[in-house]
Amino acid sequence: MRRIILKARPGATPLVGDFAIEEAPTPDPGANQLLVQTLFMSIDPYVRLSLDEMTIGDVPGLPLGQSPIGRAVARVVKSNHADFTPGDLIEGRSAWAEYAVVNPAVKPTKLDLGALPLSYAVGALGMPGQTAYAGMIDIGHVQPGETVVISAAAGAVGSMAGQIGKILGARVVGLAGGAVKCAAVEALGFDLCLDYKAPDFDKRLAAALPQGFQVYFENVGGDLSLKVIAYAAYGARMPLCGLIANYGQASETGPDRLPHFLRTAFVKGIGIKAFHGESVGGAHALAANRTWIEQGKLKPAESIIDGFERIPEAFEGTFRGNSHIGKVVVRIAA
Amino acid sequence: MRRIILKARPGATPLVGDFAIEEAPTPDPGANQLLVQTLFMSIDPYVRLSLDEMTIGDVPGLPLGQSPIGRAVARVVKSNHADFTPGDLIEGRSAWAEYAVVNPAVKPTKLDLGALPLSYAVGALGMPGQTAYAGMIDIGHVQPGETVVISAAAGAVGSMAGQIGKILGARVVGLAGGAVKCAAVEALGFDLCLDYKAPDFDKRLAAALPQGFQVYFENVGGDLSLKVIAYAAYGARMPLCGLIANYGQASETGPDRLPHFLRTAFVKGIGIKAFHGESVGGAHALAANRTWIEQGKLKPAESIIDGFERIPEAFEGTFRGNSHIGKVVVRIAA
Numbered sequence: 001m002r003r004i005i006l007k008a009r010p011g012a013t014p015l016v017g018d019f020a021i022e023e024a025p026t027p028d029p030g031a032n033q034l035l036v037q038t039l040f041m042s043i044d045p046y047v048r049l050s051l052d053e054m055t056i057g058d059v060p061g062l063p064l065g066q067s068p069i070g071r072a073v074a075r076v077v078k079s080n081h082a083d084f085t086p087g088d089l090i091e092g093r094s095a096w097a098e099y100a101v102v103n104p105a106v107k108p109t110k111l112d113l114g115a116l117p118l119s120y121a122v123g124a125l126g127m128p129g130q131t132a133y134a135g136m137i138d139i140g141h142v143q144p145g146e147t148v149v150i151s152a153a154a155g156a157v158g159s160m161a162g163q164i165g166k167i168l169g170a171r172v173v174g175l176a177g178g179a180v181k182c183a184a185v186e187a188l189g190f191d192l193c194l195d196y197k198a199p200d201f202d203k204r205l206a207a208a209l210p211q212g213f214q215v216y217f218e219n220v221g222g223d224l225s226l227k228v229i230a231y232a233a234y235g236a237r238m239p240l241c242g243l244i245a246n247y248g249q250a251s252e253t254g255p256d257r258l259p260h261f262l263r264t265a266f267v268k269g270i271g272i273k274a275f276h277g278e279s280v281g282g283a284h285a286l287a288a289n290r291t292w293i294e295q296g297k298l299k300p301a302e303s304i305i306d307g308f309e310r311i312p313e314a315f316e317g318t319f320r321g322n323s324h325i326g327k328v329v330v331r332i333a334a
Numbered sequence: 335m336r337r338i339i340l341k342a343r344p345g346a347t348p349l350v351g352d353f354a355i356e357e358a359p360t361p362d363p364g365a366n367q368l369l370v371q372t373l374f375m376s377i378d379p380y381v382r383l384s385l386d387e388m389t390i391g392d393v394p395g396l397p398l399g400q401s402p403i404g405r406a407v408a409r410v411v412k413s414n415h416a417d418f419t420p421g422d423l424i425e426g427r428s429a430w431a432e433y434a435v436v437n438p439a440v441k442p443t444k445l446d447l448g449a450l451p452l453s454y455a456v457g458a459l460g461m462p463g464q465t466a467y468a469g470m471i472d473i474g475h476v477q478p479g480e481t482v483v484i485s486a487a488a489g490a491v492g493s494m495a496g497q498i499g500k501i502l503g504a505r506v507v508g509l510a511g512g513a514v515k516c517a518a519v520e521a522l523g524f525d526l527c528l529d530y531k532a533p534d535f536d537k538r539l540a541a542a543l544p545q546g547f548q549v550y551f552e553n554v555g556g557d558l559s560l561k562v563i564a565y566a567a568y569g570a571r572m573p574l575c576g577l578i579a580n581y582g583q584a585s586e587t588g589p590d591r592l593p594h595f596l597r598t599a600f601v602k603g604i605g606i607k608a609f610h611g612e613s614v615g616g617a618h619a620l621a622a623n624r625t626w627i628e629q630g631k632l633k634p635a636e637s638i639i640d641g642f643e644r645i646p647e648a649f650e651g652t653f654r655g656n657s658h659i660g661k662v663v664v665r666i667a668a
Binding site: 225255256258265266267268272274279 | 383593601605
């Protein structure tokens with residue numbers, strides 16, 4: 001089988017060359033473990049956080065030479081655990097490899113998606129969907145008539161969050177890079193999508209927010225964040241669900257933007273809540289998303305890339321503002 | 335009468351020389367206005383925010399040559415308003431001047447403090463007291479047994495917040511500059527106060543927070559903030575009530591600390607809520623503080639400086655980490 005390993009510590013933007021593909025023996029599951037075949041590998045920016053040496057919580061950074069751990073849809077091939085049978089479809093944390101050993105202690109979810117696409121399990125009906133729901137509802141408390149700004153609006157989370165905002169009756173302004181992405185975002189039902197790369201972006205942002213905003217669903221960080229929060233209505237909420245611009249150990253040469261950021265937050269009484277969709281958006285989020293999908297109110301956007309060997313390229317692309325819309329998934333064996 | 339005017343735009347630290355004292359005619363109250371004599375002038379770091387040219391909300395920066403507006407305890411000398419009578423004692427927004435015209439539209443509070451010191455009206459029973467209460471209870475939701483870190487622990491707000499933390503049954507760790515201040519803070523009942531200027535501060539901070547903290551009552555901003563948030567327990571709350579280190583248009587050269595700040599907030603699921611004590615901590619906060627004071631559970635710390643002309647010095651001192659403990663008040667005519 002093939003697996004992808006971390007060859008070098010990435011810079012601010014992880015590159016294809018930071019990884020290597022190698023042949024390896026199919027691993028052997030130990031007691032209570034499963035051997036699974038990867039069907040879809042989810043491409044998530046947060047994986048970048050594990051690629052530094054820095055320990056996060058109790059989790060040390062990934063050693064060089066080992067496989068990054070992402071989220072995957074997989075089929076159980078061999079089971080040493082009473083709760084799983086060969087043929088079961090699961091979603092959960094798994095290595096960037098064609099076959100992997102999964103420990104049921106990490107709580108893989110057994111899938112039962114009916115007629116819905118399996119890939120939704122890592123998208124609209126997985127962590128990104130939970131994150132979008134939790135950020136808009138459990139954390140952001142979006143109310144009808146409010147104005148919500150969503151960064152990375154064409155992304156897996158942003159594209160869902162905006163649709164949920166429309167279901168809730170809010171006015172939804174998306175931010176995305178490039179006219180093509182913006183058109184796709186507006187096609188999903190956002191009231192408006194602004195291209196933050198456009199030369200007149202600052203002017204268009206001001207025009208789009210004459211009364212400011214109540215909620216800023218933050219997926220990006222960096223300079224865009226500072227531009228947006230200038231339009232916070234007093235007491236605005238800022239669910240902080242991701243920071244693509246800040247995942248890398250980016251160069252932290254000046255100017256120091258922290259004073260400006262905190263000063264703005266202070267003056268405007270902003271509430272910022274960092275959260276992780278998986279822990280906040282529980283079963284209730286998945287159930288709601290599924291119902292909305294089945295009712296046709298929520299249309300998951302996906303970009304499916306074929307071929308195991310393209311995982312590093314897809315991952316790099318996530319940080320480069322590639323042209324993908326919605327959830328990026330690499331199809332390996334499905 | 336004398337008044338203090340803004341002579342020059344302050345740098346990061348406002349200096350005595352940024353102000354001038356001048357003689358001026360006692361102003362004449364217009365229709366519905368009051369003429370008041372200033373008894374106590376409250377010295378509050380937030381006034382720094384009004385001294386730049388930048389407009390905050392609808393409020394333009396103070397023009398040069400005019401008097402800063404702070405909070406004062408004053409006696410009504412002449413009233414053109416039916417609700418006020420000469421001799422009434424009030425607390426509210428008022429100019430840095432011995433006499434000032436007050437418009438009842440800015441809602442001065444008529445004082446009825448019984449036997450309690452009048453100066454409490456700008457301290458424990460005024461905005462700082464509301465801020466301390468709101469930050470700990472309405473915003474911070476401090477629970478018994480939780481660990482709370484309080485920066486600027488010797489300040490007007492911090493010294494109250496820590497005592498409220500103890501009343502609530504929390505473990506309270508204060509941070510203050512210098513051994514003298516720390517001793518004073520511990521004397522107020524904090525479990526511990528760490529001197530952030532001490533060479534072994536980093537080590538002592540780590541030792542003081544073996545399980546991290548649940549709430550960081552943030553009064554300061556800047557590097558101290560970054561050091562503290564490294565110890566956030568997952569999901570920690572950070573009521574953001576002031577940013578002494580960030581009030582000035584500080585030099586923003588040097589490393590960009592925003593990515594580090596946001597990344598830490600993200601990884602640790604921190605909730606940051608900027609708030610203004612006055613709007614959050616309403617009458618319920620003042621009533622609770624008064625009861626606790628009358629029960630002897632809360633001991634307001636005050637530093638009273640005599641002499642109108644010392645307002646600029648007292649204001650500068652607030653930013654220089656002077657040796658004052660608790661609420662700094664200039665006594666003018668009481």
